[in-house]
Amino acid sequence: MSGLQSGTSHSKSQISFFPVSGDPLATHHLIYFVTGNPGLIGYYDTFLGTLHELLTATDGTSSKTSVFHIHGQSLAGFEEDNSSTKQPVRTTPYSLEDQIEISLKSLQDLRIPSGPREGQLHDSVILIGHSVGSYILLELMQRLRKRDSPLQIKASILLFPTVTHIAKSPSGTKISTLFRIPDFPKKASTIAQGLLWLAPRTIVKWLIKIIARMPDDSAGVTLRFLKSPMGIWQALHLAQDEMETITEDRWDHDIWGIEHEEVDSKVDIPKLIFYFGENDHWVANHTRDALIAARGNPDHGSNSSKPIMLIDKNGVDHGFCIRHSESIAEKVKVWIDGIVSGL
The missing domain is CATH 3.40.50.1820 (Alpha/Beta hydrolase fold, catalytic domain)
Structure with a gap:
């Protein structure tokens, strides 16, 4: 070319x-x-x-x-x-x-x-x-x-x-159980954000790399996702919609x-x-x-x-x-x- x-x-x-x-x-x-x-x-x-x-x-x-x-x-x-x-x-x-x-x-x-x-x-x-x-x-x-x-x-x-x-998959079966809790995406997001707010970004990124075994670039994206205003709520809300729709x-x-x-x-x-x-x-x-x-x-x-x-x-x-x-x-x-x- x-x-x-x-x-x-x-x-x-x-x-x-x-x-x-x-x-x-x-x-x-x-x-x-x-x-x-x-x-x-x-x-x-x-x-x-x-x-x-x-x-x-x-x-x-x-x-x-x-x-x-x-x-x-x-x-x-x-x-x-x-x-x-x-x-x-x-x-x-x-x-x-x-x-x-x-x-x-x-x-x-x-x-x-x-x-x-x-x-x-x-x-x-x-x-x-x-x-x-x-x-x-x-x-x-x-x-x-x-x-x-x-x-x-x-x-x-x-x-x-x-x-x-998707709800019949191994992960789908597990997360569908959590979605039986009323308003679970919003509640889980609020709790997670409260915990993450207390932790410095460098510590959170280090934990992501250790626990999720992610390379540095993916860990950086995950950190941005976790620290974003609506990321966790959005992911869980969309996942719940997937379980019901797909x-x-x-x-x-x-x-x-x-x-x-x-x-x-x-x-x-x-x-x-x-x-x-x-x-x-x-x-x-x-x-x-x-x-x-x-x-x-x-x-x-x-x-x-x-x-x-x-x-x-x-x-x-x-x-x-x-x-x-x-x-x-x-x-x-x-x-x-x-x-x-x-x-």
Whole structure:
């Protein structure tokens, strides 16, 4: 991708990479990333930065220039800085439905930022979601299709997805018990903030690194999350909403695809790639296996538009962004190359 200059726009609440191309014939791809919960984009700095470096090292095609724009932002309510979402300061947490609609508006507002095609829509959009971000991603796809959006959603990559029956997972079962306590998210947040207010930031960060075994950068993001005005309340409120909302499979064939496509079919179904954890504490093995059996493309055949569903065999945790950002970015880069080469 010679001749490209790389632009970046980073803040506490968003990460954007936007290579600048002077080629009016270049193909512009937008990679839009949706976080998990807690929804701080800072956790994914290494992942998105590595993916950006891999994609700009080679465009994966030989016939035309591909320009990859990457954008991700914190979910609403997790950051003091609301500049990326342009949302007013709230005193109550956001629901899962709020997060979906805010992400939808953000995605629809994005345009090619500079060059001969400044202000135009990207030629294709590839969505990437982690954990509950994968659920949000599927909702974005369905709502854009129903609203006849001009956005060209070509594929979605779902990392350690929690898209059905999250309350049946090992961690979901435990936290659902706590949610039986009336107003538990607010009460727990108030107690936690009172304890954290007494502790110096340096001590809290040291405890995070020791107890959670987090590297320094992730511990810093976690410290900011714990010390933020609404972070703990927002995370717990959203988790409770997830337990109540993420239950049965709710999407139709426009999302899941069909087993055998007709040669002259005009239905443009985006490609879906699911990457599950082998023993994910937020995804019960039996609900994962049932989803794969019902919705997956069993032999990855090209005549099927059903999703490719893979299970990690490398021991990567659900929170891959803490210790496995580089290896997952390498996998995602390979998938993106395959997606782009098929456009």
